[in-house]
Amino acid sequence: DVKVTQSSRYLVKRTGEKVFLECVQDMDHENMFWYRQDPGLGLRLIYFSYDVKMKEKGDIPEGYSVSREKKERFSLILESASTNQTSMYLCASSRYEKLFFGSGTQLSVL
Amino acid sequence: DQQVKQNSPSLSVQEGRISILNCDYTNSMFDYFLWYKKYPAEGPTFLISISSIKDKNEDGRFTVFLNKSAKHLSLHIVPSQPGDSAVYFCAARFSGNTGKLIFGQGTTLQVKP
Numbered sequence: 001d002v003k004v005t006q007s008s009r010y011l012v013k014r015t016g017e018k019v020f021l022e023c024v025q026d027m028d029h030e031n032m033f034w035y036r037q038d039p040g041l042g043l044r045l046i047y048f049s050y051d052v053k054m055k056e057k058g059d060i061p062e063g064y065s066v067s068r069e070k071k072e073r074f075s076l077i078l079e080s081a082s083t084n085q086t087s088m089y090l091c092a093s094s095r096y097e098k099l100f101f102g103s104g105t106q107l108s109v110l
Numbered sequence: 111d112q113q114v115k116q117n118s119p120s121l122s123v124q125e126g127r128i129s130i131l132n133c134d135y136t137n138s139m140f141d142y143f144l145w146y147k148k149y150p151a152e153g154p155t156f157l158i159s160i161s162s163i164k165d166k167n168e169d170g171r172f173t174v175f176l177n178k179s180a181k182h183l184s185l186h187i188v189p190s191q192p193g194d195s196a197v198y199f200c201a202a203r204f205s206g207n208t209g210k211l212i213f214g215q216g217t218t219l220q221v222k223p
Contacts, residue, residue, distance in 0.1 A: 043213035094209035101153030
């Protein structure tokens with residue numbers, strides 16, 4: 001079974017802090033993704049990566065950056081957390097058309 | 111601009127009956143459509159998919175129908191069970207893409223015992 005592991009289930013941070021969300025997959029997938037889920041808005045793509053050190057912006061990249069130094073690891077960085085970044089963050093990796101998601105990180109920015 | 115839309119935020123069905131979840135899309139360049147199921151505090155899990163060259167795909171109690179002329183797809187669950195209560199997301203992939211999926215807003219299904 002594919003395993004996508006997100007480092008934290010719950011995180012509370014202060015406005016202005018730099019926040020790192022880590023994600024690791026164990027299936028040697030080329031593609032990895034970061035989405036956020038908000039009520040009524042569904043899942044929105046923040047960034048994705050199709051190879052090591054390669055990244056592309058998704059639909060809502062503002063206020064975020066990413067890092068992919070190794071194939072299995074994809075990190076999401078909030079440079080200066082703001083209250084409107086309070087959300088459920090979901091990491092995924094893909095094989096063909098199918099995405100496999102981690103359990104998510106519920107981030108609260110106070 | 112919402113390319114994948116789920117216009118019903120919620121649906122309530124009696125156990126044993128059919129659940130029908132609907133999804134509309136606007137872009138003809140999508141080549142795969144998928145349904146995901148999500149329980150609270152968990153990540154979405156893949157349920158069923160359909161290629162744009164097909165009009166039906168069935169897996170046990172779950173069937174997805176695709177109507178390309180109407181740009182509409184639906185997920186049928188028969189019979190519905192209380193454990194099916196979850197949020198269901200419709201998703202679509204651009205042809206030739208690196209696996210990026212565009213998701214709808216989700217429909218919360220409640221199956222009453």
